[in-house]
């Protein structure tokens with residue numbers, strides 16, 4: 665499995681980084697088949713890396729904040745204008761279908777009602793229930809983050825590898841099964857001090873030995889976290905990539 669952090673940043677452009685967007689490809693294919701999260705800046709990141717958005721088959725959403733799902737209206741309209749024909753599956757929290765329709769109408773009025781050459785199939789997470797999507801399977805674990813709908817960490821398995829991702833959350837022991845034996849755990853490292861709803865570096869350092877992932881890489885860092893001592897951590901950046 666090839667994992668690329670198309671966007672590695674938080675909601676606010678900290679460090680000049682794009683919002684969260686993680687591309688996943690089976691190792692024998694260059695073009696990613698799936699995205700995990702699709703922040704508002706995702707099309708910019710995909711184009712920088714030469715990824716064709718019309719060939720993305722599946723988008724998995726951890727939660728319904730704009731820096732994690734706000735890129736969907738742009739990706740759908742881009743597909744409409746550039747004659748996408750293959751269907752798109754969106755797997756997200758309960759409420760994804762209505763939030764997506766609202767986002768489409770706020771940003772581009774009328775866009776939720778147009779005829780397209782492709783269908784968008786929205787499916788919703790059921791906590792800890794694994795769903796098979798082509799060559800991947802996705803298991804969501806509900807976490808602690810306020811987004812107007814449940815928020816999840818996800819575990820993506822396929823091509824003989826496991827990629828785990830915390831999404832946004834304060835520490836919860838529910839992250840232990842998410843990261844269990846994962847080849848890669850992309851983990852929020854938002855803050856250098858403890859705050860509600862997000863992971864902070866001291867808490868994560870204290871829990872590190874309990875996490876059994878083979879590799880932990882930080883993502884979604886605030887200005888303050890980027891300015892702190894990160895020498896003990898591996899940190900993703902826009903365009904960072906790993907084969908697992």
Ligand SMILES: [Zn+2]
Nearest residue numbers: 674675731832
């Ligand atoms: Zn976020």
Ligand SMILES: [Zn+2]
Nearest residue numbers: 727729811832
């Ligand atoms: Zn969030």
